[in-house]
Amino acid sequence: MKNKNLYNYILGIADNSLILGQRLGELCGHGPSLETDIACTNMSLDLLGQVRSYYQYGAKIAGDGRTEDDIAMLRKEREYFNVLLVEQPNTDFGYTMARQFLFDVYHFLMLTELEKSTDLNLSAIAKKSIKEVSYHKRFSSDWIKRLGDGTEESHKRIQTAINDLWTYTDELFHQTEADKAMVAEGVGVDVTKLKDAYYEEVNAVLEEATLSVPESKYFQKGGKQGIHTEHMGYLLADLQYMQRTYPNMEW
């Protein structure tokens, strides 16, 4: 492949949205209330819509006959480059919202920079996605505040979720080889520069939610290199079931 770095860079961004979209989609019909159920499914569909644009572009770059569907559905676990955060399970509504919030703040900052990319395709996708993600961030931030500043039980649960997921936040700001190459070309976003703004915003919301900011300095990484947590295999088994069982099926 001629432009391997660009291709991998696109996957890095798209896979985050695909896997988080899959997680949110799992809640379809299982949300805690009709209203939040539909809200989570809406966000899932927003993310999957973004993913299509990225993979269509990726398929064009790859130029080896693979379609957006092949790229989305037929890779093996080690070939997905999403961060570990987005593959974490929907343990309860606290975990679902904590994961969403911790990703949304990053996602919004990243897209704001990606909109300035010299790559017009990526810039256009970022511009279209940013309004959706702006709403996701508003929704998840509101829920962090409601749960944190809610009842004793909701406070305890959302704090537990934030504490558990905190260890996956640092990876958001790690650069891959593809990242470095794309930043040098003015195409990619330098994620290392988003870190301060990210923690500032996250900490402010946690404080307003009467939650404490976890102090742990031990962070997990690996997703960006394709080394995933034990949850990823199960998620892919669900996601890829149809294509694996009935290869090339369409509907």
Next chain:
Amino acid sequence: MSNKKNWPLWEVFVRSKNGLEHRHFGSLHAADAEMALENARDVYTRRNEGVSIWVVESKHITASNPEHNGELFEPAQDKVYRHPTFYDLPDDVKHM
């Protein structure tokens, strides 16, 4: 949510286009006005149905009592002359 009975009911009004009036779209549960707006956005406008949303807590709506329908509405049934349709309008008057 086990204590969802604690979430009050809200009525949702959506304006589907600028220039049209808000119309009643349905109802939903939410803890407060802000959540009601977000829920209304997700439940009632996700297929591009609207440009503006109003929410009002259902308890703030005063409704007529169906038992009083007789005295409230029936007297109007045989008074068709209350429609201003018995006047001859000059041709120059348009849009009436």
